[in-house]
Amino acid sequence: MPTIVVDVMPKPAVLDPQGKAIDARLPELGFREFSQVRQGKRFELTVEGEVTADVLDRAKTLAAELLANPSTEYVANVEVAK
Numbered sequence: 001m002p003t004i005v006v007d008v009m010p011k012p013a014v015l016d017p018q019g020k021a022i023d024a025r026l027p028e029l030g031f032r033e034f035s036q037v038r039q040g041k042r043f044e045l046t047v048e049g050e051v052t053a054d055v056l057d058r059a060k061t062l063a064a065e066l067l068a069n070p071s072t073e074y075v076a077n078v079e080v081a082k
Contacts, residue, residue, distance in 0.1 A: 002047045003081040004056065006063045009040035014072045040076065043067050051080050 010016045019039040026034055045059055056078065063075045 002051045004045040004047060004051060004059045005077070005079055005081045006043040006045065006059065006067055006075065007040055007077040008043070008063065008068045008073050009038060009076045010073055040073075041067075044081070056080070 016038050019037045022039065023037040026032070026037070043063070045062070047055060060075070060078045063078055064070070068075050
């Protein structure tokens with residue numbers, strides 16, 4: 001069965017304490033080539049049948065209306081898993 005992946009991220013103006021905590025540890029762990037971390041959420045929607053354009057549009061609507069909190073988050077990506 002195909003899967004649609006939805007990535008939700010905090011809006012740029014919203015504080016991201018988990019991302020900041022990870023970010024603070026990067027140099028200590030030897031990852032100096034990365035300058036910032038933002039932590040988001042990933043959702044996987046299993047589809048019964050074929051992923052048509054209509055099904056993908058419905059997934060985008062679901063993501064915007066239910067999976068993301070519009071006051072603090074945005075839907076960064078909706079795509080069929082590879």
